Amino acid sequence: MTVSIGIRTLAVAMAVALGGVSHAAAKINLVTSTQDLAALAREVGGDKVNVESIAMGYQDPHFVEPKPSFVLKLQKADLLAVVGLELEIGWLPPLQTQSRNAKIQKGGAGYMEMSQYCQILEIPTGQVTRAMGDVHPQGNPHYWLNPDNGRRIAKAFADKLSQLDAADAAYFAGRYADFDQRLTAAEKGWVAKMAPYRGRKVITYHRSWPNFCERFGLEVVDYVEPRPGIPPTPSHTLELINIMKREGIKLILVEPYFDLRTPNSIARAVGGEVAQLMPSVGGVKEIANYFQLFDYDVNILVNLFQRVK
């Protein structure tokens, strides 16, 4: 009698536990380090995936506080997708450790470093030292700003989600195909809009834009930061003004989290303009998805290029 009650209790407990598992497995919990990766994951994951991100689109993704509230998100994650190339090195590792979630530890089944699927620029050759500033020894991490890389990231998500949820593989494949089609069409439009301005020279604040500029044919001549991560100095600012005057450069691209005082003073000195471009989805309210990110930035650039001939 005691044995049978024990077995029954065990069976009920297992049923509850399994019920919990099957309920949890209904949707895949995916946490991304940035809103860009979250936007791409939503494109292919649709309503089969819960997507949350950690860094907001309007904050510098190099400097995010590893708040314990993020641990709660990571604790429940089936998948963690990160940009990689040491973009998150200053804040993500302690969160992963504190999450007590084996799946999302580096090398775990639920850990995805998206850089390995993408074309990476500015991979340093030769010796890398901190005298070069806050360089990324494995290459520039702002690679999502080329739609080709966005497509590759989406494909990687589709493959991984299909692996985790084989029953919905066709769903993810279909959503990826649709995304690919829409992105191809949108990309043609962005390229056509930017075509008249191919070869234009620009200055950028930080090295956030190599992929974007390569895709749309802009030439980055110099940076407001004398070295990556080092704030502008008076001597470098003067040098920059001279370069812009000499080469007739009129446009400075600045991310939303950098101070505008130095770029504005440079622009005034050369009769140019400062363009506050958004490097990430969520940078402003109007940018709620990956398409709107390029719509926003391309429109700003086109308007400014028309003004500063």
Next chain:
Amino acid sequence: MRISLFGLALLGLLAAQLPAQDNSELLSRMKAMEDRIKALEAELQALKGQAAPAATPAPIAVAPTPEATPPSVPPEPQPVNLGGAGPAASKALNPDISAIGDFIGAAGHGANRRIPALEMHESELGFQEVIDPYARADFFISFGEHGVDLEEGFLTFTALPAGLQLKVGKMRAVFGKVNTLHNHVLPWADRPLVSQDLVGGEDGINDAGLSLSRILPAPKGIFLEGVAQVYRGDSTNVFHAGKRTDISTIGHLHAYHDFSESTNFDLGASYARGHSPFGDGTNQLYGADLTVRWKPLRRAIYHSFVARSELVWARTTVTLPSLAFPSIAITKPFGYYVSGDYQFGRRWFIGGRFDRSQRGACLPTNPDTTPCTTPIPSTNLLQDTGGSLVLTYWPSEFSQIRGQLRRTRYGEGLTANELIFQFMFSMGAHGAHPF
């Protein structure tokens, strides 16, 4: 053929000139030479056969007719290299290695706790790496000017069931906030008086043991974590283990909540218990800590504010020295600090701290207080009070220059007015510390 005739003639000549020999030996040598000649002939023919095509006249180059032109093939697209330089670019399976230098200097009147005029206060070497799919390890070795100490060295099991996390090794105990922090992440050049007087100062409660923690269920998105730790029971000026059973135990409850995306608070309660180093009995510490942070995300790299406070109550058993009847007593000092730090530029921070702490008279502190010259019962409480103004500049993320004006009135009636300055620098990959 010509070679063969020449060979035979040569043989004949040689044979004519040879002295009389054994016929059989001569015949065998002739046979060997014949074989050798045949082999050479075969080799010659083979070589001729190979060279034959080369001897044929080269075809005259003819311009291809338009019809003969192969259809134009678009050039092969350049292969796109996906992924950055592999991990091998910076390391293979080596741990992340870092070194942090902490140079401190002081000027002014230091009263009874003197900081040297100039000192390479600490050089910390860090080794951090994932061990296997189940654990990671962190080692921090601290070099002073005259010695080496294992500041921390522990293994963290990251894949335990039921949301548990286990740490094993030597580590700083989770008693309050300051005790958990390495020197290089402190917002000041020194540690607060309450830490110096009651919690072991710079060394703090730092011992070999085990730490088990779990995230506890809590409403409204509150992060709630409970930690239980067991240590050997040896921490200078805090606990002393004379025997194996004198272990120390630490309990810590930590709650965190985001008021908004810019503002959050951290509230902690701590308890520590171990054998007193000053008498045959226990030393118990009760702590409460509060941290409030403000950091607007859009301008996070330029502006932030952090307010901190920590309160510690101690119940320490002390032996009162007496030649006739040494007696045991309990001393109950209390101390606290309140501080605020404001970041007003990308590289600039200004802060202030108010300190007040009691301590048993003639009980040791870290750094050392000038020894008592006249014996005072340790149950008599002295009160230290201090205030500091701190200015910090970061030339980059990897170096820091700090100045701290500190005024302290020690319980013995001495007043210190000091300028402490600090240079810190780091190299290598030093992993981020928990929030």
